[in-house]
Structure formats: structure tokens, C-alpha cells
Amino acid sequence: MSKLSNLSAGAVPEEVVRAALRASRVRGVPVADVPLLAVAEEAGISRSTLMRRLGGTRRALDEAVRAAGVDPGGQKPVRQRAVEAAAALISEQGLASATLERVAAGAQCSVHSLYAAFGGRDGLLHAVYERYSPILDVEAVLAGPHHDLADTVREIYRLLVGSLSREPRVLPAMIADALSRPGDPMVQSVYQQFFPRMLSGIGQWLTDEIAVGRIRDLPLLLLTQQLAGPVFSHFLMRPAASRVPGVDLPTAEEAVEVFAQTFLRAVAVLPPADRT
Known part of the structure; x- marks a missing residue:
């Protein structure tokens, strides 16, 4: 496997992530459904340059978008996954079990994403209670x-x-x-x-x-x-x-x-x- 194909989500340039999010909003579709050519045009670069910055794989862009707290597509939104993951923990083990770390693991997102979606643990618990x-x-x-x-x-x-x-x-x-x-x-x-x-x-x-x-x-x-x-x-x-x-x-x-x-x-x- 090449060095480029090992590029981590964290190494995807921030301007590329922002360009993907803008293109997603303009088209009204998830990031995963935005063509890479459209992302490249939004970022003001060629498709080949974009692919180099992504390490040759679309997955790096999806992971970078997800790390930024936005669901790229193919999964429920982070907020919904987190509420469901927290609800399952609370049901099985009580309120004390619903730490941000455990909820993030169950929701397959980062703790940073939970802060972005809820502002902290209190906001998450309030969302769970309001739903259930x-x-x-x-x-x-x-x-x-x-x-x-x-x-x-x-x-x-x-x-x-x-x-x-x-x-x-x-x-x-x-x-x-x-x-x-x-x-x-x-x-x-x-x-x-x-x-x-x-x-x-x-x-x-x-x-x-x-x-x-x-x-x-x-x-x-x-x-x-x-x-x-x-x-x-x-x-x-x-x-x-x-x-x-x-x-x-x-x-x-x-x-x-x-x-x-x-x-x-x-x-x-x-x-x-x-x-x-």
C-alpha cells in the first residue's frame, strides 16, 4: 500500500472538507453523494490534485467529514446515532454508564462530534429524555x-x-x-x-x-x-x-x-x- 493511500482523515486539508460541505449544501445531498469533481471545483483545484490530497481514496474524505461532526452519508446523523446509543446504555446500565466516551464508541463518532451536536453531556441526556x-x-x-x-x-x-x-x-x-x-x-x-x-x-x-x-x-x-x-x-x-x-x-x-x-x-x- 502506498504512502498516499495511508493518509489519515486528520491529514485531509481543512479547506477540502469545507469545500465538500459547501458542495453538499448547494446540492442538497449528503457529502457521500457529491461527485469528487464537484468537490474539486468547489475547492478550486483539479480532480487529480484532490485525489492526491485524499491519498487516492474517497474514504479519506468521508472520514474527515465525519471527524468534523457531519455524517457524510450512509449512516444516520451523528445526533440520532448518539441519542440511540445513549438510550441503549441507560436502559441496560443506568445514567452513570452514558459517558461521552462510551456513547461516542456506540455511535461510531468522536467525542468532539458529541460536543458539536449537544454542547456536552447534559445536552445529550436532555435530548435522550425528550425523545424517550x-x-x-x-x-x-x-x-x-x-x-x-x-x-x-x-x-x-x-x-x-x-x-x-x-x-x-x-x-x-x-x-x-x-x-x-x-x-x-x-x-x-x-x-x-x-x-x-x-x-x-x-x-x-x-x-x-x-x-x-x-x-x-x-x-x-x-x-x-x-x-x-x-x-x-x-x-x-x-x-x-x-x-x-x-x-x-x-x-x-x-x-x-x-x-x-x-x-x-x-x-x-x-x-x-x-x-x-
């Missing part, structure tokens, strides 16, 4: 019309159940870390970012329901715990309970209906015609 928690979907439900209290409660429960049940089990792992290490700075970082947001959204909805007389005027924190606590308890323990001989678990939808009816009996205000 129900926060965005719950916010969307509560932002829309919700005239029927029972239907809204059921929809919130279904969203919670989905996040608690699907793989990778990010939300259960984060809850476990919060319960076992509540003072851990990493746990605090995630929860201080998102739990006030979740409580604010649900709290405003509950406040509105109190104002129109559909829910009893109780402390918001207790109402929120009454709403979510039973569902969290059941579906966090459900995987283990399913392996216990003689335990007959209801379906997820049956559980949702039972918890919804129980919550409504506890906090809903009956219409005057239904009062005895």
Missing part, C-alpha cells in the same frame, strides 16, 4: 381541546404506559436512578430540566379542570401523584411481576381503564344530577 419520555406527546395532548375529562386521563395514561413499556427502557432506568441516587448531579441535571416542565403542563391542565368544576380543589402535587403514581407503580413492576407464577396480569388497556376510573372516582366532581 412522554413529555412532548403529553404537552401536545394538553395543548389541544380536552372537553371530556375521562378521555384526557386515558390518553395521558396511554402515553405514560408507552414510555414505560417500550424498548429501550429509558424512562424506567431514569426513575430507578432518581429513586436510588436522588442527589447525584447527573440525575439532578435531567430532573431539574424536565420534571418541572412536566409538572407545569399537567399542573396547568389540572388547575383548569378545577376552575371549571370538574376536579376537586386539592393540592396540585397530590393530584399529580394521584394521577401518575398508580400507573408508574404498576408498569415499572409489571416486567418482574409477569415472571411470577400464578400472577395474572391485565392487558395494558385494561389497566389503563381501571386506573382512569379509579382516578376519576377519587377526584372528579359529579354533576349535580348524579349527586345523591
Whole structure:
């Protein structure tokens, strides 16, 4: 193998990488789909000169672009790969396992790329939580019309159940870390970012329901715990309970209906015609 063909990604001139990225943006295609002639023209050099600077192989350019934090094509974007890699680590081994080094290895990117995409570990963990928690979907439900209290409660429960049940089990792992290490700075970082947001959204909805007389005027924190606590308890323990001989678990939808009816009996205000 020639000396040129051994050229590392780090030895590809920066102006060549920038030219490839410009050509990619102009054409609206990944770098890997940009012809080398177009890259050469963007860099103001001949194709043969470009090939010499790449060591005779297109792969050197792709590796250099990837090292700069941009997916050249053929893979998911760095941000998506990193979020998925971090989610898998958290699900299997908890929050502490999601170091930037381990996430970079799982995502097949550099630590520098993670800093470029997320600004650091906190940003990465926030992105993971936003994707794998129900926060965005719950916010969307509560932002829309919700005239029927029972239907809204059921929809919130279904969203919670989905996040608690699907793989990778990010939300259960984060809850476990919060319960076992509540003072851990990493746990605090995630929860201080998102739990006030979740409580604010649900709290405003509950406040509105109190104002129109559909829910009893109780402390918001207790109402929120009454709403979510039973569902969290059941579906966090459900995987283990399913392996216990003689335990007959209801379906997820049956559980949702039972918890919804129980919550409504506890906090809903009956219409005057239904009062005895």
C-alpha cells in the first residue's frame, strides 16, 4: 500500500472538507453523494490534485467529514446515532454508564462530534429524555381541546404506559436512578430540566379542570401523584411481576381503564344530577 493511500482523515486539508460541505449544501445531498469533481471545483483545484490530497481514496474524505461532526452519508446523523446509543446504555446500565466516551464508541463518532451536536453531556441526556419520555406527546395532548375529562386521563395514561413499556427502557432506568441516587448531579441535571416542565403542563391542565368544576380543589402535587403514581407503580413492576407464577396480569388497556376510573372516582366532581 502506498504512502498516499495511508493518509489519515486528520491529514485531509481543512479547506477540502469545507469545500465538500459547501458542495453538499448547494446540492442538497449528503457529502457521500457529491461527485469528487464537484468537490474539486468547489475547492478550486483539479480532480487529480484532490485525489492526491485524499491519498487516492474517497474514504479519506468521508472520514474527515465525519471527524468534523457531519455524517457524510450512509449512516444516520451523528445526533440520532448518539441519542440511540445513549438510550441503549441507560436502559441496560443506568445514567452513570452514558459517558461521552462510551456513547461516542456506540455511535461510531468522536467525542468532539458529541460536543458539536449537544454542547456536552447534559445536552445529550436532555435530548435522550425528550425523545424517550412522554413529555412532548403529553404537552401536545394538553395543548389541544380536552372537553371530556375521562378521555384526557386515558390518553395521558396511554402515553405514560408507552414510555414505560417500550424498548429501550429509558424512562424506567431514569426513575430507578432518581429513586436510588436522588442527589447525584447527573440525575439532578435531567430532573431539574424536565420534571418541572412536566409538572407545569399537567399542573396547568389540572388547575383548569378545577376552575371549571370538574376536579376537586386539592393540592396540585397530590393530584399529580394521584394521577401518575398508580400507573408508574404498576408498569415499572409489571416486567418482574409477569415472571411470577400464578400472577395474572391485565392487558395494558385494561389497566389503563381501571386506573382512569379509579382516578376519576377519587377526584372528579359529579354533576349535580348524579349527586345523591
